[in-house]
Amino acid sequence: MSSGITLSASTRQNLLSLQDTASLTSTTQNRLATGLKVSSALDSPVNFFTAQSLSNRSADLGGLLDSISNGVQAIQAANQGITSISKLIDSAKSTANQALSTQITTTGTASTDFDGTAASTVNLYVNGTAKTANIAAGSTIDDAITALNTAAGSKMFSKDKTGDKIVLNASADVEFADTGSQTALGFTAGTGTPPDYGTGNTTVAQASELTVAGVDNRKKLAEQYNSLLTQITQLSKDATFNGVNLISNGDDSNKLHIAFNEKDTANLDIQGQDLTADGLGLTSITAGATGTGNFLLDADIKTTVTKLGSATDTLRAASSTFGSNLSVVQNRQTFSKNLINVLDTGASNLTNADLNVEAANSQALSTRQSLGISALSLANQAQQSVLQLLR
Template sequence: MASDITLSNAVRNNLLSLQNTADLLGRTQERLATGKKVNSALDNPTNFFTASSLTARSSDLSSLLDSVSNSVQALKAADTGISGLTKLVESAKATARQALQAPVAYTQKPSVTSNALTGISADALTGTTNKVTGTKAGLTLDKTLNEGSITIATANGAATTITVGAAPGNAATVGDVIDQINSVSGLAARLTDTGKLEITSADGTGVQINYKGGAADLAAGPSETTGTVAVADDAALQALFATDKELTLVAEDGDTSTITLTATSTKEDLLTALNANGFSAEFDTDNQLRVGREDGQSFTVSGTAATDLGITNGTFVAASQGGSFTAPPPGTSQVSGTVAVADDAALQALAGEINLVAEDGDSATYTIDGTSTIADLTSTLTANGFTVSFDSDNQLKIARDDGQSFSVAGTGAAALGIDNGTTVPAYDPADTAGPLEQLGLSSTYSNNLDGKSLTVTTGQGTSDERTVTVSFGVGEDQVNSIAALNQAFGDAGVAVEALVVNGSLKIQSTNAAAGQTFEIEGTALGATGTDAAFTSATGTTKESTPATFGGAGDESRKAFVKDYNDLLKQINVLASDSSYNGINLLAGDDLSVVFNENGSSKLDIKGVSFDAEGLGLNDITESDFRDSQSVNNVIGKLDAALGSLRSQASKFGSNLSIVETRQNFTKELINVLDTGAANLTLADTNEEGANALALQTRQQLSTTALSLSSQADQAVLRLF
């Protein structure tokens, strides 16, 4: 709207300049008052809206910092909890180690024990070794040997028999025996420095003397004899014994088996009666009776029933020889008559007195008359160390088992075919000893472990199950010593140990695993009543005996069980208390940390369950601390728990580092945003102050100029 007032050009120009100055001064004063040079979109739309965007993002990030800060504290609370849990788990481990060092809690370890095994020793489980040394010292190569034979074999090889005697081709001297042994592949022989014969298996498979191998031999042992009469069935046996007859087996140590056979006896009755006191009896594939000694002792077979079964009455079976002969055993002094006495009547037809006198004065006397019987004669004279009987030829036989010399006198002796006054010399072992005795060798043979396998399993049906199979023998990959057997157990991690006890192999849990039971199976195990090394009711598996516990050690370890379980309770409590602001990363809570305003950048932290159960720890029972293996199993779980704690501590530490790094980054980014916004909108107060001062001066000057212009316009008034 045009002004109704007419101003001069100078006044109007000065007025306009004053108005502009006032406007600039007002704007400068506003900038000084707000500190900004852009206070609205009108000031600078680009800078205003850019600064507003930067300020808004800065504000959003600032609001996230509180959440990030809470996350940092939640992670620190979890880390603190893990540190506490670690100390508690280490305390539990210390308790377990104390239990480990306490006295043992068992009184008997689980075990299985074999039947008696012939010849077993710690260095020869199967009764064979790869070296046999005779006991006879001072032998020379030219020493002449008595007639006989020596059978030698390696455990896995064929048997070789060396015939000793004067005939061409036979071994006559010790040197000849050595030469013949050395000619056998796999065997070597020599005389030691002390003159003992030593026989060695070159291939390490073991040496067996007088070895008897093959399916045709009696499985029960090496000393044996076989009848010649076939007994097809019970009826055939009963047909032999219309009248009762007796069969007696007597071993050199006095063991005896006896049966009276009758018209009702069965083959089973016979075998049952004879299979006693170390004897073994069977009917072979030809239905002929075979009797033997499992331990290889010599024995005699006597009785009228023996003859009917095809074994000469009075047969002596030498130790480990497998042969038989009718003479009284070596080691006795003896004499035989030449007159056959078929029955009592034949004896009564004779007359006279028989006087027996031994060198130490022992004596026995009997007078034959019309009432004498064979039974009376034999029973009366069998006294004071004398043994008198009628042999299978019905001839009188007199012997001294102690080998003393004795005399036989009287007309009765002469009547029976023994010269009146006969002197029987003392038995001289050197004169009749066989080559085995002369060389100091004894029979060696394998027992029921030889060639058999045994599988031992511990921890059946659990994650700790361990099993090992061993084969017994002296061949490659076989074990024949306690050391080798225990080495096999140890290599397989089977916590058992073996030892030889009273002629049996005993396998028991180790001291460290005294509470575990185990089982065995394999060909070394058979049914009860068999000749297997180990026997069981099933014949296929055998469980170890259970452990028994007690004593001071058991009570001590029970106390440690309580201490351990109390520590697990504290683990549960501490884990539940490790929370911050309602978040417990040790109780399964998850945490999500957002780092930017739209949530596209974040860190998801997975919580864990670190109570005792979550750490793989459970309350234990008394059995868990009773032996070292059980304690070590608990310690293994504690070590795993410590590993989990340390691993999780590392993860939480890494997460904390990330969150703290992003926290610092966000703070710095907020500063960058705020600075950028300020750079776009903030005024330079120094500049604006200078502008204000200049404008104030200009305003004063403009006012003065306006005044001067106005005064110029007033000059006309002087005309009036």
């Protein structure tokens, strides 16, 4: 029967101390290698799972930062669109005011003496408004001029120096509804294509003696205005970021949703607005359109300028709204970044090792191990003395 090995108490104590030192050395070396003092639930269940929860939330918030960043860019795209549309609105105002400052005149002297022997009815349009003057049989030229000016509502008809011919000098567009109305006043019958100044009226070609100035210029300015409206609509539809456009559609479906936390209990819904030309209440200037008529009437142009002013107010209100929303989103973006840093720092504090401390521990354990080996050697000296006697 074999007997067990018998160690002295001091030897066993020193051996246990060396084993503890070796275990601590292994732990310290692992911490130095991984940088973690808690690398599994076995090291510290509370710290490990708490740190894991903090890291998970940090990761969730980090994923939301991309969505928040996209939201910021979508709002900035909308704001940039509003800024550019405002400049186009200013150009449209300038065009309308230029049309308003363009003077319209109709001037000319009849080539034939006025003959009031027979009764006649003169049908004409003054800036698109129908006017009718009834000239009785046997009327003098003065009687005819009085009837014409009364019907027109202003003193635009007079007589030449001879006193026999009718003179038209109007600060307006004057068009005749029929050839008979022209010849009755001594003007020649017009030939060619009737003028189309946007009144929508049926007229005849102007008499060769009459000259109309300013109408064509206003018509061209109306076309320029229409081109600007087209650009406004196109620009609003191009203010898109990542498929999101906040200024081309005001429907409830056009809404930007931004989540600020992982449970979406903190969020912001930004409603899109229709800032196209139609959405701003701006309509094209077309021939025959009531209230526009190719900028023929000063009153119509002033109405257009008023609409442009309202459009500017709408854009400013929209810009203010988007600016406020952008401030909120950017503030939450900064908050989320700082919170992620706090969460990551908290998780690190629970699991990361202090490498300076661990390095010092490693040096101390190395010294302790050397001392333990020396102590174990001293504890075995008594047994070595017995060995010398046996020799």
